Amino acid sequence: MSPALSHEEIFAGRIAADERIEPKDWMPEGYRRNLIRQISQHAHSEVIGMQPEGAWITRAPSLKRKTVLLAKVQDEGGHGLYLYSAAETLGTSREEMIQALQSGRAKYASIFNYPCMSWGDVGAIGWLVDGAAIVNQISLQQTSYGPYARAMVRICKEESFHQRQGYDIMLNLCRGSGEQIAMAQDALDRWWWPSLMMFGPHDAESAHSSRSMAWKIKRQSNDELRQKFVDQTVPQAEFLGLRIPDPKLQWNEERGHYDFGEIDWEEFARVVAGDGPCNAERIDHHVRAHEDGAWVRKAMLAYEERHR
Amino acid sequence: MSRRLPTAGPQGARPHAIPRNGSDLCVLTTRLADDALILGQRLSEWCSNAPFLEEELALANTALDCLGRARFLYARAGMLEGKGRDEDDFAFARGPEAFANLLICELPRGDFAFTLVRQFLFDSFDVLYLRALADSTDDALAGIAAKALKEADYHLRRSQSWMLRFGQGTEESHRRAQLAISALAPYTGEMFEMDVLEARLLTDGIAPDRAALKTPWQIRLSETLSEAHLSWPESCGNISGGRAGRHTRHLEALLDEMQAVTREMPGLSW
Amino acid sequence: MSANQPSGQQMPRHHMPLFEVFVRSKRGLDHTHVGSVHAEDAEQALEYARDVYTRRSEGISVWVVRSSDIVASQESDQHCFFDPNDDKPYRHAAFYQLPDEVDNM
Numbered sequence: 001m002s003p004a005l006s007h008e009e010i011f012a013g014r015i016a017a018d019e020r021i022e023p024k025d026w027m028p029e030g031y032r033r034n035l036i037r038q039i040s041q042h043a044h045s046e047v048i049g050m051q052p053e054g055a056w057i058t059r060a061p062s063l064k065r066k067t068v069l070l071a072k073v074q075d076e077g078g079h080g081l082y083l084y085s086a087a088e089t090l091g092t093s094r095e096e097m098i099q100a101l102q103s104g105r106a107k108y109a110s111i112f113n114y115p116c117m118s119w120g121d122v123g124a125i126g127w128l129v130d131g132a133a134i135v136n137q138i139s140l141q142q143t144s145y146g147p148y149a150r151a152m153v154r155i156c157k158e159e160s161f162h163q164r165q166g167y168d169i170m171l172n173l174c175r176g177s178g179e180q181i182a183m184a185q186d187a188l189d190r191w192w193w194p195s196l197m198m199f200g201p202h203d204a205e206s207a208h209s210s211r212s213m214a215w216k217i218k219r220q221s222n223d224e225l226r227q228k229f230v231d232q233t234v235p236q237a238e239f240l241g242l243r244i245p246d247p248k249l250q251w252n253e254e255r256g257h258y259d260f261g262e263i264d265w266e267e268f269a270r271v272v273a274g275d276g277p278c279n280a281e282r283i284d285h286h287v288r289a290h291e292d293g294a295w296v297r298k299a300m301l302a303y304e305e306r307h308r
Numbered sequence: 309m310s311r312r313l314p315t316a317g318p319q320g321a322r323p324h325a326i327p328r329n330g331s332d333l334c335v336l337t338t339r340l341a342d343d344a345l346i347l348g349q350r351l352s353e354w355c356s357n358a359p360f361l362e363e364e365l366a367l368a369n370t371a372l373d374c375l376g377r378a379r380f381l382y383a384r385a386g387m388l389e390g391k392g393r394d395e396d397d398f399a400f401a402r403g404p405e406a407f408a409n410l411l412i413c414e415l416p417r418g419d420f421a422f423t424l425v426r427q428f429l430f431d432s433f434d435v436l437y438l439r440a441l442a443d444s445t446d447d448a449l450a451g452i453a454a455k456a457l458k459e460a461d462y463h464l465r466r467s468q469s470w471m472l473r474f475g476q477g478t479e480e481s482h483r484r485a486q487l488a489i490s491a492l493a494p495y496t497g498e499m500f501e502m503d504v505l506e507a508r509l510l511t512d513g514i515a516p517d518r519a520a521l522k523t524p525w526q527i528r529l530s531e532t533l534s535e536a537h538l539s540w541p542e543s544c545g546n547i548s549g550g551r552a553g554r555h556t557r558h559l560e561a562l563l564d565e566m567q568a569v570t571r572e573m574p575g576l577s578w
Numbered sequence: 579m580s581a582n583q584p585s586g587q588q589m590p591r592h593h594m595p596l597f598e599v600f601v602r603s604k605r606g607l608d609h610t611h612v613g614s615v616h617a618e619d620a621e622q623a624l625e626y627a628r629d630v631y632t633r634r635s636e637g638i639s640v641w642v643v644r645s646s647d648i649v650a651s652q653e654s655d656q657h658c659f660f661d662p663n664d665d666k667p668y669r670h671a672a673f674y675q676l677p678d679e680v681d682n683m
Contacts, residue, residue, distance in 0.1 A: 180573070293359020298478050300594070
């Protein structure tokens with residue numbers, strides 16, 4: 001018989017053994033809070049991320065593109081829903097999380113604070129933003145919290161078409177007219193750096209990274225994931241015949257990776273702090289839709305109470 | 309488990325023999341396609357604007373059904389016409405006067421009550437129409453109708469239950485639904501209008517008799533309205549003209565947006 | 579993904595409560611938990627479960643159940659619920675050595 005283990009020892013043992021932590025398990029308060037922060041931020045990113053591309057569904061230039069884009073943006077909503085549900089197993093509620101988003105207490109991926117200005121941007125978002133998200137999400141399938149890991153498995157499976165549809169838009173533009181090629185290049189120019197920023201600050205400067213790694217909430221560091229994304233994306237850009245806007249970008253034989261230039265961290269900090277081109281617009285949109293829907297939710301409740 | 313998205317459009321539609329009255333049939337098919345596209349476009353405007361996430365997904369599903377249906381129908385219309393036009397030529401290279409959709413489909417999405425009341429009024433007609441169209445002597449149209457009917461049954465299930473929730477919900481939801489009903493009522497008559505072209509197709513057993521669907525539609529409507537404690541306006545007039553290309557100003561605005569990219573850079577592939 | 583409230587405690591009624599969703603992916607298989615939705619009542623939950631969790635033909639049948647209606651064992655039950663069965667190897671076929679002549683049993 002082993003001596004009775006404390007809660008902390010059982011928890012630490014499970015993390016060490018790569019076992020999943022499940023909702024009813026005891027967990028350190030910091031672990032719970034860290035997870036709620038990360039999962040809700042992830043959920044908010046999916047939901048806010050619907051806006052820039054969503055605005056192009058009505059303008060998509062072919063019926064096939066329109067259908068695919070709507071299905072894709074709908075998926076983002078679904079993924080937000082899966083993630084909110086995963087966070088709710090930790091004792092928070094969707095309503096609380098939405099309040100935190102709307103009041104600015106909770107963050108979402110800063111990339112969505114950049115404007116989606118052309119059809120080329122729709123392609124670039126699918127290719128680069130979803131591409132970066134997938135690199136991160138594949139890694140998170142191994143996260144230590146069971147509901148989060150399971151949501152990630154489902155999301156990765158569904159998102160496999162998202163990046164392809166974006167790349168397909170880019171491919172089509174790059175095989176098209178001069179105007180279309182210019183549109184694709186312009187989109188890459190504007191979305192490349194923000195995409196690299198999606199992986200967050202350097203490991204040394206990341207506020208939550210080390211604890212998240214120790215708890216196996218995060219499985220790979222920001223810089224590792226960013227490198228992975230660059231390595232896989234550069235050949236894709238070459239195939240399109242597009243130029244990546246980084247003069248320092250070059251293959252490093254010794255490392256077996258691409259070297260690339262430094263991110264403009266001041267811009268990163270500005271956008272995270274709420275001073276990006278579209279921060280206010282994104283939150284206003286969310287608040288408006290939520291408030292416009294308030295009477296609908298009240299009517300549902302009244303109806304249910306009448307029929308209980 | 310990777311599944312391909314269901315294909316619509318040219319690759320999805322099976323070639324069928326072109327019947328004698330091909331040009332009439334082409335017009336009818338285009339009308340039905342326009343209804344589906346314009347309504348789908350309106351529904352897709354809800355993306356990121358729904359009252360909560362579950363409803364966000366449900367609205368998008370309905371919109372995708374409409375767009376899918378439009379693509380099958382345009383592909384068939386293009387084949388019947390035989391001039392090499394594809395679905396995108398129909399959707400992106402025509403002006404408002406060439407669109408033949410029912411006016412009810414083009415009205416702006418309004419609030420959530422307006423969208424779901426419109427859906428109920430249209431869906432309850434749609435299931436009756438599609439059920440009849442599924443018996444069409446034109447196999448292609450009958451096939452598209454049978455597939456669309458399954459979708460429409462679900463749309464109606466949803467929109468009908470929303471009618472009850474609005475009507476028996478709060479004072480506000482009741483008021484909003486009632487306003488939507490009054491605004492939409494004048495546009496419902498057009499769903500049941502027959503013209504000489506559809507009358508000819510009716511004789512050949514290709515097109516359903518719209519006029520004959522009005523009574524069953526009204527029965528369902530009054531049952532639902534009474535259960536929801538909602539009412540139909542005493543007199544509402546009748547506004548129509550969509551089939552002849554006479555539209556409200558809203559269609560022009562809708563097309564300005566939908567065709568913005570293709571008009572700015574015409575003649576390109578996307 | 580059930581809510582993490584202590585068992586035995588009456589849940590206060592929430593606006594748009596959580597429902598757990600179970601999907602049978604094909605005939606012959608069990609319904610499997612796939613996630614949850616918020617809805618005001620069971621009928622609405624069923625429709626939203628369909629709209630959210632079967633968009634890629636994942637299912638042919640859907641169950642929904644109010645999350646607060648699920649009674650779950652607690653971690654504190656672990657030692658008396660599950661541990662006692664860890665020392666009963668005789669319930670498993672591998673416990674029994676068969677003579678080589680009598681394989682396949």
